[in-house]
Amino acid sequence: MRTFFLTCAMLQLVTSVRGEILTAEQRHMALCLRSIIHRNFAPGQSLFVSLPSKECHGTLQRCDCLQLVNFFLEDIHQDTLWPFHVSRRDFVTLKVTEEQLRIHHNYVIFTWSEEVHGDVTGTLVTQLEELKTSVSWNPRARFFVVVTVNDARPTHLLALNICEKMWNSSRIINVVIAIPNHDDQLLHGEINVLDLYTWFPYETSICAEPTRVVLMDRCLYANNGQLSNTKHLFPNKIPNNFQGCPIRVSTSELIPYVISKTNYTDSDGNIIYRYRGLEMEYLLLLAEATNLTVLYLPPAKGDVKDTHLQQLVEVNSGISDVAIGHFPLNLILTAYADPTITIVFDTLRWYVPCPKPVARMEKVTGVYTSPVWCSIALVFILIALVFWRSANVTYSALVTELQSYRELSSCVYVVWCVSLGFPVPEMPRTARLRAIFSIFLCYCFVMGIVFQGHFISFLVSPGYHNQISNFDELLDSGLPSGKDENLDSFMRLAKYYEQDKFESYIDCSVRHKCLERLFTDGDITMLSPVADVMYVLSHIGLVQNGKLICTLDDNTFPLDISLYLTKGHPLLDVFNTVITRCTEAGLVTKYWSDLIFYNHLQHLGKSKAPSCEVCSGMYFVFSLSHLKIAFVVLVFGFMLSVIVFLAELVYHSKSYILADIRYER
Numbered sequence: 300m301r302t303f304f305l306t307c308a309m310l311q312l313v314t315s316v317r318g319e320i321l322t323a324e325q326r327h328m329a330l331c332l333r334s335i336i337h338r339n340f341a342p343g344q345s346l347f348v349s350l351p352s353k354e355c356h357g358t359l360q361r362c363d364c365l366q367l368v369n370f371f372l373e374d375i376h377q378d379t380l381w382p383f384h385v386s387r388r389d390f391v392t393l394k395v396t397e398e399q400l401r402i403h404h405n406y407v408i409f410t411w412s413e414e415v416h417g418d419v420t421g422t423l424v425t426q427l428e429e430l431k432t433s434v435s436w437n438p439r440a441r442f443f444v445v446v447t448v449n450d451a452r453p454t455h456l457l458a459l460n461i462c463e464k465m466w467n468s469s470r471i472i473n474v475v476i477a478i479p480n481h482d483d484q485l486l487h488g489e490i491n492v493l494d495l496y497t498w499f500p501y502e503t504s505i506c507a508e509p510t511r512v513v514l515m516d517r518c519l520y521a522n523n524g525q526l527s528n529t530k531h532l533f534p535n536k537i538p539n540n541f542q543g544c545p546i547r548v549s550t551s552e553l554i555p556y557v558i559s560k561t562n563y564t565d566s567d568g569n570i571i572y573r574y575r576g577l578e579m580e581y582l583l584l585l586a587e588a589t590n591l592t593v594l595y596l597p598p599a600k601g602d603v604k605d606t607h608l609q610q611l612v613e614v615n616s617g618i619s620d621v622a623i624g625h626f627p628l629n630l631i632l633t634a635y636a637d638p639t640i641t642i643v644f645d646t647l648r649w650y651v652p653c654p655k656p657v658a659r660m661e662k663v664t665g666v667y668t669s670p671v672w673c674s675i676a677l678v679f680i681l682i683a684l685v686f687w688r689s690a691n692v693t694y695s696a697l698v699t700e701l702q703s704y705r706e707l708s709s710c711v712y713v714v715w716c717v718s719l720g721f722p723v724p725e726m727p728r729t730a731r732l733r734a735i736f737s738i739f740l741c742y743c744f745v746m747g748i749v750f751q752g753h754f755i756s757f758l759v760s761p762g763y764h765n766q767i768s769n770f771d772e773l774l775d776s777g778l779p780s781g782k783d784e785n786l787d788s789f790m791r792l793a794k795y796y797e798q799d800k801f802e803s804y805i806d807c808s809v810r811h812k813c814l815e816r817l818f819t820d821g822d823i824t825m826l827s828p829v830a831d832v833m834y835v836l837s838h839i840g841l842v843q844n845g846k847l848i849c850t851l852d853d854n855t856f857p858l859d860i861s862l863y864l865t866k867g868h869p870l871l872d873v874f875n876t877v878i879t880r881c882t883e884a885g886l887v888t889k890y891w892s893d894l895i896f897y898n899h900l901q902h903l904g905k906s907k908a909p910s911c912e913v914c915s916g917m918y919f920v921f922s923l924s925h926l927k928i929a930f931v932v933l934v935f936g937f938m939l940s941v942i943v944f945l946a947e948l949v950y951h952s953k954s955y956i957l958a959d960i961r962y963e964r
């Protein structure tokens with residue numbers, strides 16, 4: 300692929316310059332470029348070479364810049380077999396190859412004015428715009444700009460102008476500009492010197508904007524392309540102490556990530572904002588470590604989607620340096636701004652109400668399932684019938700069954716006695732009945748033991764209803780889902796649509812209110828990051844507790860939160876270093892646990908913990924209420940006997956009156 304690029308470019312160049320010879324001046328310049336490249340670019344790394352689409356039009360001399368570039372490429376290539384990418388504006392690439400997806404680290408930009416009285420910087424800006432459209436564009440790379448033909452300007456002014464343009468369009472600071480110096484001409488008009496300029500950000504009170512350029516080195520042609528000193532042309536330009544330079548921040552309150560503290564108006568009438576919070580803490584630590592002054596832009600109005608959009612626009616257009624406020628690390632956003640490494644490793648989970656403990660009485664009836672209860676009742680009825688039938692069948696004249704087993708009502712009575720473990724008035728006499736009786740006795744004994752075993756264990760710990768553990772169970776449970784439009788649209792961007800499957804929704808644009816409701820009333824379900832949950836819990840005086848907070852086992856997603864800087868911003872590496880150190884030292888983790896702890900203490904008084912004795916995990920007092928079912932049965936029996944008694948009374952008095960009437964007749 301590489302060879303293809305090179306060959307194409309070479310062909311184009313060769314056809315346009317065939318037959319012409321390099322002037323002595325150009326040859327010297329090429330020698331200079333060669334020694335600069337050798338000294339300052341690591342061999343083996345690819346060089347991205349860009350040149351304007353048209354041949355140059357110098358004002359002072361005949362110009363054939365393409366020939367120079369051609370010679371340079373040939374020279375460097377033969378010398379070291381350096382890999383090249385050559386880009387010219389009219390050179391169309393048909394498809395994006397894997398090679399092009401690799402980020403470039405070295406750019407060599409040849410530039411000249413394309414019009415007769417044109418501007419070099421104009422051409423350069425068009426070239427930069429072209430380069431910026433490529434996926435492999437890297438504004439943090441090393442840029443070596445070669446102005447082949449100078450206009451009449453002094454070299455340092457042209458260099459400053461180029462630095463400004465490169466800073467304004469792409470935040471480029473790692474740039475060296477080579478300009479032939481006309482002021483130092485030899486007698487016969489040949490140029491003798493190539494000036495090498497660069498600039499240093501954060502040096503003056505204006506901080507990042509370029510205000511002056513520094514002459515790094517000169518390449519004297521007489522010196523056979525040797526530089527006059529051995530300094531490295533691309534030193535690290537980011538100081539450790541920024542001496543109070545401002546960093547402009549786009550943010551707006553988003554508890555608990557960005558928490559607004561006091562606002563006040565300073566003597567000039569500007570409103571000064573103050574923020575803390577889980578994410579803001581990284582910025583404050585960075586500002587403290589590097590002596591940056593944090594300037595907050597006025598917060599955007601509207602919901603999260605609006606504020607995020609405005610913050611991104613501000614960062615993208617360079618109005619602010621960094622956007623803070625729960626921005627996920629997302630491929631879509633990286634097209635508009637540069638993310639730092641992850642600052643908050645969060646997880647999105649579905650939060651569901653925890654299973655409620657089962658009421659004790661409910662559990663007692665549930666010792667046996669209803670078919671078992673039915674079959675027990677059936678056994679009782681059948682055994683009573685069997686007693687009655689076998690007592691009435693005479694098979695021996697010698698032994699007859701007792702009168703009490705011959706009546707159906709007393710048989711039922713005997714069965715009831717045996718099942719409750721009560722003594723019967725008299726034992727049956729016949730062998731057959733005795734055999735049946737003892738089998739029934741064993742049956743009742745076994746069933747009674749099983750029942751009592753369960754009954755006692757349920758009294759001690761009745762257990763819980765089933766937990767909702769996966770998404771299908773959650774849908775089946777019919778719980779309404781808390782709808783947070785911003786989070787939902789973010790999930791849809793990530794191609795997750797499960798949240799649209801619920802039957803009913805409640806509005807949760809204020810997410811923390813809904814989370815509070817979830818943990819106190821337990822009648823909704825919600826998708827939420829863990830940090831929000833911890834914050835809300837501390838606010839209602841609760842702590843994270845396995846019996847209060849239940850999540851689904853499936854449908855959990857990592858959510859990485861980053862800060863976003865203007866594309867190409869030189870402070871990105873500083874941010875990443877400080878974030879790594881803070882994460883390693885746990886500085887922000889400490890802030891966070893302090894915040895949660897103090898919040899918890901402050902709100903402990905109005906703790907809204909759902910009262911349930913099982914949740915507390917303490918002992919419980921075995922009271923009369925736990926024997927409710929026995930008393931219910933007793934009262935039922937009393938009522939039944941009272942009714943029977945009244946019925947008997949009525950029946951007797953009726954027969955008495957009837958007898959009276961008959962007597963009177």
Ligand SMILES: *[C@@H]1O[C@H](CO)[C@@H](O)[C@H](O)[C@H]1NC(C)=O
Nearest residue numbers: 460461462463464466467508
């Ligand atoms: C760069 O941007 C600043 C502020 O936006 C502006 O004042 C300056 O004129 C611009 N410079 C160039 C060369 O465009």
Ligand SMILES: *[C@@H]1O[C@H](CO)[C@@H](O)[C@H](O)[C@H]1NC(C)=O
Nearest residue numbers: 540541542543544589590591
């Ligand atoms: C931070 O910058 C200010 C402003 O230039 C300076 O006065 C101060 O000494 C610096 N602080 C540190 C710790 O370097």
Ligand SMILES: *[C@@H]1O[C@H](CO)[C@@H](O)[C@H](O)[C@H]1NC(C)=O
Nearest residue numbers: 552559560561562572597598
């Ligand atoms: C500060 O001002 C912003 C925007 O006007 C507002 O949203 C925020 O609540 C204020 N913070 C405090 C603590 O008053």
